[in-house]
Amino acid sequence: MKFPTLLVAFIIAASSVLSAQKKEVSLEEIWNGTFRQERLQSLQSLDNGKEYVVLNYDRQAGTTSIDVYSYKTGKKTRTLVNSADLNDIKAFQDFKFSEDESKILLSTELEPIFRRSTKEIYYVCDVNSKSLQKVSDQKIQEASFSPDATKVAYVFENNIYILDLKSGDRTQVTEDGVINSIINGVTDWVYEEEFSFVKAYAWNPSGEKIAYLKFDESEVPEFSMDLFKKDLYPSQEVFKYPKAGEANSEISLHMYDVKSKTSEEIDLGDKYDVAEEAEKVNENAVGDFYIPRIKWTQDPMILSVQVINRHQNNLDLMFIDAENNEAELILNEQDEAYVDITDNLTFLENNSFIWTSEKDGYNHIYLYDEDGELQKQITSGNWEVTDYYGYDPKADVIYYQSTENGSVNRDVYSIKPNGKNKKRLTDRNGMNSASFSADYTYFINTFTDVDTPNVYTLHRSKDGKQVREILNNKALLEKNAGYDFAPKELTTINVNGNDLNMSIIKPTDFDETKKYPMLMFQYSGPGSQSVSNSYFSSNDYWHQLLANKGYIIVTVDGRGTGFKGADFKKVTYKELGKYEVEDQIAAAKQLGERAYIDADRIGIWGWSYGGFMSSNAILKGNDIFSAAIAVAPVTSWRFYDSVYTERYMRTPQENPSGYDENSPLNHVEKLKGDYLIIHGGGDDNVHVQNTMRMVEELIQANKQFDWAIYPDRNHGIYGGNTRLHLYTMMTDFILEKL
Template sequence: MYLLKNIGTLVFAVFFATIAIAQEKKKVTLEDVFKSNTFSSESVYGINWMNDGQFYSSLKRSAAGPSVVKINVATGQQEAVLIDGQKIGVNFSSYSFNADESKALVVSDIERIYRRSSKGVNHVVDLETGEAQLLVKGEKIMYATLSPDNDKVAYVKDNNLFVIELATDKITQITHDGKWNEVINGAADWVYEEEFSMSKAFDWSPDGKKLAFIRFDETDVPEFNMQTWGELYPKDYKFKYPKAGEKNADVSIHVYDFASQKTVKMDAGTETDIYLPRIYWTGSSNTLAFLRMNRLQNQLDLFYANTATGESNLVLQEKSDTYVDLDYNDNLFFLKDNKGFIRTSEQDGFKHIYHHDNSGKLIRQVTSGDWEVTNMVGVDEKGKKIYFISTEASPLERNLYVINMDGKGKKLLTPAKGTHAVNMSKDFKYYIGYHSDANTPSKVTLNQASGKEIQVLEDNQELRDRLRSFALSKKEFFQFEAVEGTSLNAYMIKPADFDESKKYPVLMYVYGGPGSQNVTNSWGGTRDFWHHHLAAEGYIVVCVDNRGTGARGRDFKHSTYANLGKIEVEDQIAGAKYLGTLPFVDKGRIGIWGWSYGGYMSSLSLMIGNDVFKSAIAVAPVTTWRYYDTIYTERYLQTPQLNAAGYDDNSPITHVNKLKGNLLLIHGTGDDNVHFQNAVDLVDALVKADKQFDSFYYPNRNHGISGGNTSWHLYNMMTDFIKNKL
């Protein structure tokens, strides 16, 4: 009896201790997420591998100022301070070395323009003497780049291309016709920057004696006008923005020769309504390679051009019944001694690596299978190996592999589940690895090329310890069958005190655009922890990657072609209906929210799925694709002139009469990407349809709707809406 009595006492003691421990766990609050940055993670920034593979440099920040330090790979110890911001009197935020690492270029006072463009004050630092040379008398310039011969720096200012000689400070103006909203030399226009992921549009030849650049004539491109608020009389900000079906900039490629002081135009054909999104030096200063795409982006051509004459010849061509995705053809590596080039393409249905000879003839397809190469890390010509990141393990995972150039000997180097990214040394002996999974913050390590870990550079241990004090549930991945038996990937975040006997409201989170992916086994950011806050308030948060999203092959991604919105919304509705069958879900309280393409999806889902969704939040949504830019929109929908139905049939504006639930529409008036015009026209249509809704605008905020107190205000408002309307 005594033994049994004490066992019972022990059981009750353990039970109440467990409850006490659970009660000690803190709920995730909005203040934690947006005020105190409780869940912000650390990383290792500004790492550049040095020519001697035994060292890498890293940007460090301290109260005294920034510095660039040299790290010994073998010991993991700092060997030297290469640039001391305090000593040179420059509070720089980025740096780059020239080819032989005798000089560095540091940039300070950076002023952001659009998503990828910026200008700043530039200094060239002599790494031997430590002296810093101020460029252009401290004027803010764009994309300053050291020449391979160490003598010069090229840059863009006032839409023109310039070169400064370091020894004399002599400035040579390469172009003279640059003018705001008319001609740009050496820098991308708005739509190339946003949709072709480029900002700098010039490149030095390997010997530093020539400069290739792209010229944009946007004179006839229609202007978009954004008013900026805050003064007695609001100001107009006008910039060139080609909306779907409208005139694009006329683009051309040129090469300036310093010896002859002449500029030669490269022959890109007689058709002018084209895109020229990439230029590459092939290894020779006499040959420039470039890509050309037609307006509908269903044909991609690779050309070689003679830089002395401008004559060009077609090397490779790829066509598609839908579109050729530049992102899937953007890994182009030219081998030495005219041994051809390595590239990626999804021409066989999945993005893979291909080896071509110098004439463009296919030597072999290096990788194959029902999985995708998401990034070609590097080509080790000496070792005849290619390093790449792929989804072979799972569409939700990213792992590093190595394969011989003959397509044999493929080996997995990062077996740990989750998402891996790498920064590889120039001699392919080492790499910096970044690894996380959905429930574990990023870990940064120094590794041998074999994958063996040498040193932990950042493990986010403080954050890991901090997380233990919070009541957090793990992100759970699952699949379900949607329309026509298609299996879709999804994740779920439940309340930490989840009780399967209860019924919970659900908030679905969506982006859903072509080639995107939200459902990955990787560490999330601020938005994820807002979802954890909602879970702490008693909501289940779910995310579904609909058809059209990435990492599952060309057919899955291209299934939305010419009809954006239709099957994506069908899949989100199917997801909500599936959730409604679960015993712990209150099917009468399912909401959906999204940002940008996700805002388009959430508003359209609420209208078309009015019997499924109770509420929706649409942040900065596209409400008609007629208002979005040429490159992105026409890639997936063709032009409005060719496919009017594709633009109108699935516009939220078309479906306002179907609105039954609660809609919160949010937009920034200074959004240069998805214009505030989208929200205005949707509001007008809703008013005409006599539909009640909530809306909020943020003055002068861009597409990210951030800065100062903005994020706190935004997510506070969205949280209140969810509590009141869901």
């Protein structure tokens, strides 16, 4: 059919007007909360399985409350605690129930320490009487109820204490705690950061024993940071930080008897005698070990302990008999590269247990008896179990999340321990996650895809049938419809013999006959994922801003990233920064051959591991990349912590070439394009030392570059106007240089 020329012109003009009516996103909007998603905050199931609680904040009154809602109806049934009704607390920031839910620990005056650790003032609130009891006048760490809720244990200045709530008597469990030397009951910096926990003690189910970890970090080298603030003289923060190949804390496991008030160190056997083990390895290696998890079993006197060697490729699951403090090896898992630590261990009534492992090449669920004998591999296939939600003994069903529907997607499944009756409980392609009620009757599904911000729905666990919608973000979608946003396209690209997941954002007025500059974003760290079927993050909104200005934004998950099997992930072992960089360079080169990509204007950026990658990319791929931004980058793995780095690289003493050949510091002479490096001066994680050394190497190579230091800011580089300033700087750099 032939349209009249006038009609065609009218249609084009009308389309242009409609397009022109759409707004371009601004940096201020990205960082002032304009696009904030609605979320369910601090949702927690009550033991009855019929209700859940949510921490609500009344901004106008400045008060907080713990409100109870019905799973089935979604209606609020009652309020457990409201700070407006309490004399001593205006508001609280967090809460923990006692086991019988008769008491609640309320956290106030939170003071951050590192990424996960805080100091705070705790109060015990009686649910029925609403009476308050202050745990300590000092700010303390990791308070927790005894199983019968008659006592509270906590850590103060590296020592463990127990408060008897009835008598008010306070017992000091340990007495040798010293800042920057001996730690009891909480973790040191590297455990907190890399093993993802802070509370390093656990009441046994009967309340008779407390198992705890002791860290002797006296031989760990100290790291210091100058914090400038606004005082006349800067202050200095000094803490123990074991870099790759340096001394770790000496770790030991102890058992405290509440009645006799005595502690005993647990002998884990000759294998874990540090001095003896060190003699068996070569002089450049190390013989110490880690205890990344302790957990009481269904037997109140049996503690499970996971112990892993420093190379992190040989993991023992041990049982400790708390009556005689003897250790027994139950399960050993080994890998040529490394064994990942998870929280997926679940004990059944007879102390048989559920465990996840990558031993068949993909992460799957296994069932073992109480003696560690394999009973059944419950899941199998060329896909990964990505989350383990738990076991329902009543229905004899296991619930988990997996990538069976594609590595960029997640679905929730149920399965019997015998591997039969598997059911997919979610039916929309995208990222699905679940939060189950205490009795597994219901689960709240959080769903998102590239077109849909988070939607929260309630489902029946037995068949996945939706009961009701709890919360959606339709208001955000309606708001976003007024902006000139382009879709995030998911696809793949074949690079170096692998089909890699890729996302692309193109300008909304994209014309394939034109040429566009391209900016690549990536993280690329081991087991990570940047390409997924999910809605916009803050960086996606920034990428939309750049797309509005005529850039194509591409993200590629190369070798070493996660959720495509152990071989794909672990190919980077001992060679961080080699294969991942090769894949980014090859992908950029291949994309640059597309008619609509300007091969002379290809840039790359990333943060942390991504900053390490973008630095290497512009150096090793100097004929491909013309600009790069590195935010808080590692520039040599010799500067990073022992647990993370050695998991993937072993020690610098054992693998010097792996550390040095892929360090940007050793390739600065290759810089041709425009390079911007940015760091926070108070970064306790990836130290600003990384950027300072990179700057010095560039100066000595007489290479021009741009750089910025944000005083006192940590690894996240945020606070006040900081994020807006940072992204304004990066935007200006890209507009000028790319």
